Amino acid sequence: MPIYKAPVDDTLFILNDVLGIERYHNLPGFADVTPDMTAAILGEAAKLAEEVLFPINLSGDQEGCRRHEDGSVTVPGGFKEAYDLYRQAGWLGLAAPEEFGGQGLPYTLHTAVGEFMSAANMSLMMYPGLTQGAIAAILVHGSEEQKRAYLPKMVDGTWTGTMNLTEPHCGTDLGLLRTRAVPNGDGSYRISGQKIFISAGEHDMAENIVHLVLARIEGAPDGVKGISLFIVPKFRLDAGGEPSERNGVSCGAIEHKMGIHGNATCVMNYDEATGYLIGTENKGLSAMFVMMNEARLAVGMQGLSIAEVAYQNAANYARDRIQGRSLSGPKSPDKKADPIIVHPDIRRALLTIKAFNEGGRAFTLWTALKSDIAHRSESEEERQTADDILSLMTPILKGVLTDKGFDHAVMAQQVFGGHGYIEEHGMSQYVRDARIAMIYEGANGIQALDLVGRKLALNGGRAVMALFKEIGDFCEENRNDEKLSAYTKALKKGLNDLQSATMWFMQNAMAKPDNAGAGSTDYMHLFGLVVLGYMWAKMAKTAEETLAAGETRRADYLKNKLITAKFFMERILPETALRKARIETGADTMMALDAAAF
Structure with a gap:
């Protein structure tokens, strides 16, 4: 049977020692975030993840969700009770504003907790995860009346939320969207159409489900410029704000899918359902992208979380399984064979996953902290700088961590050999669950195109130039530190490859856009490798300084951190040269074959 232990100590090391989260006590919500409080919150989150959510992960996968003849959906056994415990403890509102019943704590802390919960049970955590995105969109674009009507119940988890974008003929290209909105004359609209792939679209864990739906108002312009966003509740609200009459929205089917079986991924039918406009007519994409950006960071975290739980199981198996000498x-001369963890190739696999997980955890929390600064700092300059980096990092974090999350779930499965292919060991579920994260909230090829086609040039390249300077300055400041030379030299070489590839795009992609498209995925991963390298260099510097200061309690942990950092620099970061070489081949060969030749 699978195992899971939340990485509390590693998360505390990143938050307290590497990021120095106490330095941000001037920001709203950070004042009470002491090391003791952070440890207490993470400890309680770990307890819920390990003891409540994780034990029903495998059974939830095996049982799945059931749709009944009346269109209602039942979640797997134990899910409702586990969700109630999660909701009652206030986890959904951890970082939500206090005025709507939240605790107002940092989004960074919410992200740390989210990793534990998602690793323990990704399918179950998608229900509150979608709610978080809906809350964010209503907070930014909803009217005061809408905020008062919906947010308190969503923040406390009594109601959940969804995002409805995709249609049978319309995925990434939302300009093809057909769902219609007809004004009723009283400020509401009649929403009609069909949406597919709607995560958490129907279930029995909440009193109401608040659907956020993209639709086109009659007479609106074609394409993306004519899309609006609407609140369409499962149950319309009465004069007292309580759920009353059933709205014209129903679950037509549950998608039969590869993984995340415990989440109800629904076909949603809207038959003149009553909806309420969020924000401005024909400006629905900007409102939806508030949800999308939050969701993309959360999905990147999902890639990390699945890789972490898969790694833990693979490492545990490798220590116990005896095979060969x-x-x-x-x-182990007293046994007929040695445990497989003695074999270099097993260690290659395990260290590769471990290095990406620990680097990815730092990357995720560092990015979440940028979000907190962007939304909470009183300094306009600090907010702008942080928002620049956040915008640049979003497609990289989502794309790289989910690509690698799947790769490393497969790699962890391989450690089990044939046993990894047998369902009872649980590794198949991790592979299947990890696969969706590469697809939803914008397939990773789209993330790569967004990075190269939009984010690099945004504001005259202000964000990318600032980040290159930050990483370059770190290398220069620590260049003469012999203990850090193995890390800074490798990082500087990776940064040089990234800068060179960026310059190549500037020189070759304007006149021939296919060059940007052909190299975009390699560039996204090249960029991700450098950011992960930067995280590892920062962690190595912190570990060296802490050991030099006489730390004894965590000495073994810190020494192991340095070994893993060195492995990343020696065995993983050099891939930047390969990615750069691929980018510089351009698009000619890739685009040469006639479509009929494929």
């Missing part, structure tokens, strides 16, 4: 001589 070590190449350098028996390590």
Whole structure:
């Protein structure tokens, strides 16, 4: 049976030692975030993840969700009770504004907690996860009346939320959207159409489900410029703000899918359902992108979380499974064979996953902190700088961590050999669950195009130039530190490759856009490798300084951190040269074949 232990100590090291979260006590919500409080919150989150959410993950996958003849949906056994415990403890509102019943704590802390919960049970955590995105959109674009009507119940988890974008003929290209909105004359609209792939679209865990739906108002312009966003509740609200009459929205089917079986991924039918405009007519995409950006960071975290739980199981298995003898001589002479963890190739796999997970955890929390600064700082300059980096990092974090999350779930499965292919060990579920994260909230190829086609040039390249300077300055400031040279030299080489690839795009993509498209995925991963390298260099510097200061309690942990950092620099970061070489081949060969030749 699978195991899971939340990485509390590693998360605390990143938050307290590497990021120095106490330095941000001037920001709203940070004042009470002491190391003791952070440890207490993460400890309670770990307890819920390990003892409540994780034990029903495998059974939830096996049972799945059931749709009944009346269109209602039942979640797997134990899910409702687990969600109630999660909701009652206030986890959904951890970072939500206090005026709507939240605790107002940092989004960074919410992200740390989110990793534990998602690793324990990704399918179940998608229900509150979608609600978080809907809350964010209503907070930014909703009217005061809409905020008062919907947010308190969504923040406390009594009601959940969804996002409805995709239609059978319309995925990434939302300009093809057909769902219609007809004004009723009283400020409301009649919404008609069909949406597919709607996560958490129907279930029995909440009193109401608040659907956020993209639709086109009659007479609106074609394409994306004519899309509006609407609140369409499952139950319309009465004069007292309580759910009353059933709205014209129903679950037509549950999608039969590869993974995340415990989440109800629905076909949603809207038959003149009553909806309420959020924000301005024909400006629905800007409102929806508030949800999308929050969701993309959360999905990147999902990639990390699945890789972490898959790694833990693979490492545990490798310590116990005996098979063959070590190449350098028996390590367990009292047994007929050695545990497979003695074999270099098993260690290659495990260290590769471990290095990406720990680097990815730092990357995720560092990016979440940028979000907190962007939304909470009183300094306009600080907000702008942080928002620049956040915008630049969003497609990289989503694309790289989910691509690698899937790769590393497969790699962890491989450690099990044939047992990894057998359902009872649970590794199949991690592979299947990880796969969706590469697709939803914008498939990773789209993330790469967004990065190269839009984010690099945004505001005259202000964000990318600032980040290059930050990483370059770190390398220069620590250039003469012999203990850090192994990290800074490798990082500087990776940064040089990234800068060179960026310059190549500037010189070759304007006149020939296919060059940008052909190299975009390699560029996204090249960029991700450098950011992960930067995270590892920062962690190595912190570990070296902490050990030099006489730390004894965490000495073994810190020494292991340095070994893993060195492995990343030696075995993983050099891939930047390969990515750069691929980018510089351009698009000619890639685009040469006639479509009929494929």
